[in-house]
Amino acid sequence: xxxxxxxxxxxxxxxxxxxxxxxxxxxxxxxxxxxxxxxxxxxxxxxxxxxxxxxxxxxxxxxxxxxxxxxxxxxxxxxxxxxxxxxxxxxxxxxxxxxxxxxxxxxxxxxxxxxxxxxxxxxxxxxxxxxxxxxxxxxxxxxxxxxxxxxxxxxxxxxxxxxxxxxxxxxxxxxxxxxxxxxxxxxxxxxxxxxxxxxxxxxxxxxxxxxxxxxxxxxxxxxxxxxxxxxxxxxxxxxxxxxxxxxxxxxxxxxxxxxxxxxxxxxxxxxxxxxxxxxxxxxxxxxxxxxxxxxxxxxxxxxxxxxxxxxxxxxxxxxxxxxxxxxxxxxxxxxxxxxxxxxxxxxxxxxxxxxxxxxxxxxxxxxxxxxxxxxxxxxxxxxxxxxxxxxxxxxxxxxxxxxxxxxxxxxxxx
Amino acid sequence: xxxxxxxxxxxxxxxxxxxxxxxxxxxxxxxxxxxxxxxxxxxxxxxxxxxxxxxxxxxxxxxxxxxxxxxxxxxxxxxxxxxxxxxxxxxxxxxxxxxxxxxxxxxxxxxxxxxxxxxxxxxxxxxxxxxxxxxxxxxxxxxxxxxxxxxxxxxxxxxxxxxxxxxxxxxxxxxxxxxxxxxxxxxxxxxxxxxxxxxxxxxxxxxxxxxxxxxxxxxxxxxxxxxxxxxxxxxxxxxxxxxxxxxxxxxxxxxxxxxxxxxxxxxxxxxxxxxxxxxxxxxxxx
Numbered sequence: 170x171x172x173x174x175x176x177x178x179x180x181x182x183x184x185x186x187x188x189x190x191x192x193x194x195x196x197x198x199x200x201x202x203x204x205x206x207x208x209x210x211x212x213x214x215x216x217x218x219x220x221x222x223x224x225x226x227x228x229x230x231x232x233x234x235x236x237x238x239x240x241x242x243x244x245x246x247x248x249x250x251x252x253x254x255x256x257x258x259x260x261x262x263x264x265x266x267x268x269x270x271x272x273x274x275x276x277x278x279x280x281x282x283x284x285x286x287x288x289x290x291x292x293x294x295x296x297x298x299x300x301x302x303x304x305x306x307x308x309x310x311x312x313x314x315x316x317x318x319x320x321x322x323x324x325x326x327x328x329x330x331x332x333x334x335x336x337x338x339x340x341x342x343x344x345x346x347x348x349x350x351x352x353x354x355x356x357x358x359x360x361x362x363x364x365x366x367x368x369x370x371x372x373x374x375x376x377x378x379x380x381x382x383x384x385x386x387x388x389x390x391x392x393x394x395x396x397x398x399x400x401x402x403x404x405x406x407x408x409x410x411x412x413x414x415x416x417x418x419x420x421x422x423x424x425x426x427x428x429x430x431x432x433x434x435x436x437x438x439x440x441x442x443x444x445x446x447x448x449x450x451x452x453x454x455x456x457x458x459x460x461x462x463x464x465x466x467x468x469x470x471x472x473x474x475x476x477x478x479x480x481x482x483x484x485x486x487x488x489x490x491x492x493x494x495x496x497x498x499x500x501x502x503x504x505x506x507x508x509x510x511x512x513x514x515x516x517x518x519x520x521x522x523x524x525x526x527x528x529x530x531x532x533x534x535x536x537x538x539x540x541x542x543x544x545x546x547x548x549x550x551x552x553x554x555x556x557x558x559x560x561x562x563x564x565x566x567x568x569x570x571x572x573x574x575x576x577x578x579x580x581x582x583x
Numbered sequence: 584x585x586x587x588x589x590x591x592x593x594x595x596x597x598x599x600x601x602x603x604x605x606x607x608x609x610x611x612x613x614x615x616x617x618x619x620x621x622x623x624x625x626x627x628x629x630x631x632x633x634x635x636x637x638x639x640x641x642x643x644x645x646x647x648x649x650x651x652x653x654x655x656x657x658x659x660x661x662x663x664x665x666x667x668x669x670x671x672x673x674x675x676x677x678x679x680x681x682x683x684x685x686x687x688x689x690x691x692x693x694x695x696x697x698x699x700x701x702x703x704x705x706x707x708x709x710x711x712x713x714x715x716x717x718x719x720x721x722x723x724x725x726x727x728x729x730x731x732x733x734x735x736x737x738x739x740x741x742x743x744x745x746x747x748x749x750x751x752x753x754x755x756x757x758x759x760x761x762x763x764x765x766x767x768x769x770x771x772x773x774x775x776x777x778x779x780x781x782x783x784x785x786x787x788x789x790x791x792x793x794x795x796x797x798x799x800x801x802x803x804x805x806x807x808x809x810x811x812x813x814x815x816x817x818x819x820x821x822x823x824x825x826x827x828x829x830x831x832x833x834x835x836x837x838x839x840x841x842x843x844x845x846x847x848x849x850x851x852x853x854x855x856x857x858x859x860x861x862x863x864x865x866x867x868x869x
Contacts, residue, residue, distance in 0.1 A: 210688070210689055210692060211688070211797060211798065212694055212697075212796070212797045212798030212801075213697075214697040214797055215696065215697025215698045215797070216697075218697060225618075234825040344844065370841065371841070372837075373842070373844050375798070375801070375843055376844075377793065377801045377802050377803065377806060378593075378597050378600075378792065378793070378833075379596065380596070380723070380834070381590065381593055381833070381834045381837045381838050382837070384586060384589040384590050384593060384838070385586075385838060399796075400698070400699035400794070400796040400797075400798075403699045403794065404699065404793065404794055404796070404798075405702075407701060408720075408792065409793065411704070411711070411720040411722065411723075411791075411792070412711060412718060412719070412720055413710075413718045415710035430698050431698065431699065433698070434698055434699060434700055434701060435701075552831075553830075
């Protein structure tokens with residue numbers, strides 16, 4: 170305890186001095202120290218390892234230089250345990266003296282580190298989707314270049330209601346904040362567009378068997394929305410097929426349900442599934458074509474959500490540093506610029522709102538076979554999607570945060 | 584009505600899978616007096632080994648047997664080389680099994696990667712079965728059948744053979760078993776091999792339902808613990824009844840009270856332990 174307190178005071182002092190006299194305390198010619206807070210062990214490791222691979226690739230393509238300064242990369246592994254994430258971030262800041270952090274990967278870790286990020290005034294470019302970190306309790310040092318939980322689900326709901334003409338739908342998701350927020354956003358937009366969510370199911374994150382849930386599914390609906398993360402969507406969908414439901418109920422999925430990482434272990438049963446995400450390895454722009462091709466050469470598979478996430482965050486960091494002429498020591502200026510900047514990235518052009526969250530394209534994708542492998546082909550693009558969808562931010566923020574119970578589901582049938 | 588039939592079948596299939604997992608756990612726990620915390624990892628490792636075996640032997644049942652044998656050898660090595668030197672130090676042994684489970688988890692991640700890998704259902708069993716207007720996955724019924732057959736075989740082993748009698752003697756009264764000349768230490772190895780083989784084969788047979796993914800170990804271990812706590816340590820009958828009880832409680836509990844999905848498994852365990860600390864069929868060991 171004494172040690173951590175002392176180290177904290179040291180770090181705070183260092184932070185303060187760096188803030189006060191950036192030009193004197195540190196030269197601007199030394200390397201920029203970038204921390205990547207990821208997960209390389211445990212259930213979330215698949216995505217976490219992709220995060221590191223893509224970031225290393227980004228740096229390699231640029232001769233490990235950003236804005237004329239060398240970049241030193243430090244990688245922390247939390248194992249997906251929030252308490253450990255907080256400790257590792259502290260270690261990255263105090264021992265490795267990182268100046269900016271990319272990560273953490275998961276919502277729970279981001280929430281666990283929220284206080285510390287504020288204390289240490291750590292410049293953070295995150296992947297974690299927790300809504301309120303850029304809504305009702307915005308962290309001034311936190312920026313997200315990917316998507317809030319519901320940011321990609323809301324356009325999909327619009328697509329289901331207006332283009333696919335679905336009227337009645339079921340949602341199922343993991344029983345964690347990410348799943349709740351995603352389904353809530355989906356429900357709100359779908360019902361505002363005239364649809365009805367007639368059944369909402371949440372299964373525990375570590376459910377051994379989805380049979381119980383599948384047996385409950387209403388079959389007199391137009392489609393089911395899957396809000397799963399990690400390997401759960403994959404497992405649910407296999408069991409869904411096992412029960413002979415494929416073809417009887419149309420399946421649409423959120424941004425992590427049929428990620429490229431999952432597709433490479435799937436077969437023809439996945440063909441035709443519609444999902445939405447802020448990224449697809451199939452996006453047609455020069456940056457992404459180069460990124461996806463290089464990634465495929467190095468690792469033998471398509472980049473997905475997590476790989477693209479760090480590649481996009483790195484581009485945002487790079488552009489911000491260019492605008493600052495490499496002066497990362499001026500933290501206030503960094504945050505001001507990062508929230509005002511417009512950057513072309515692998516996911517398309519992005520900018521940020523005043524809460525630190527990204528505004529960018531969201532893609533509606535369909536699983537198809539191409540060159541023998543399954544890909545998420547883009548079939549429709551929603552440009553400039555904000556976390557507030559088409560709602561007014563002020564009114565959106567007056568509502569409680571998306572949850573299991575808000576907005577209330579009025580059309581449930583028992 | 585259909586709904587209840589499907590959920591009943593669901594609960595039976597899950598119970599069958601749980602039995603494959605919990606039978607070995609119960610025997611090891613009963614005989615060696617340690618909670619083998621690698622058991623979930625053995626299940627997961629079995630599933631991954633099965634995936635590799637299936638590349639050479641494209642038959643699930645054969646793969647399950649080969650995988651089971653490989654896991655038996657692995658279990659034997661763990662018992663001989665790691666647990667044996669800690670004999671008499673139960674706490675140390677439990678901690679070591681926990682440590683091994685971490686090592687296995689990371690090894691699997693290194694070898695097979697972090698993405699979920701499916702184990703294909705045998706082609707003949709892929710079509711769901713239609714009974715009286717109810718569609719149900721055929722494979723799940725086969726799993727149930729395998730579990731029942733396994734239970735009968737294990738019963739015969741425990742009840743009708745010499746080695747079974749020795750194991751029962753060891754579970755009931757260890758010092759006396761030693762005193763009458765039963766080679767208890769060799770028995771430990773045998774039971775550990777058997778438990779590992781059952782868990783590994785269970786992982787492969789359960790594969791078409793659950794797939795193999797990092798974290799499968801942590802998903803399965805608590806289930807094995809609950810089943811054995813409920814049924815009684817070291818009792819085969821306990822593991823059998825416990826498995827189907829938990830299968831039913833889990834299935835109907837989450838269907839009827841979805842908001843209680845997390846506690847539903849632990850409530851009955853707490854009640855049973857409060858009134859019968861040795862579990863439903865466990866006996867006070869001496």
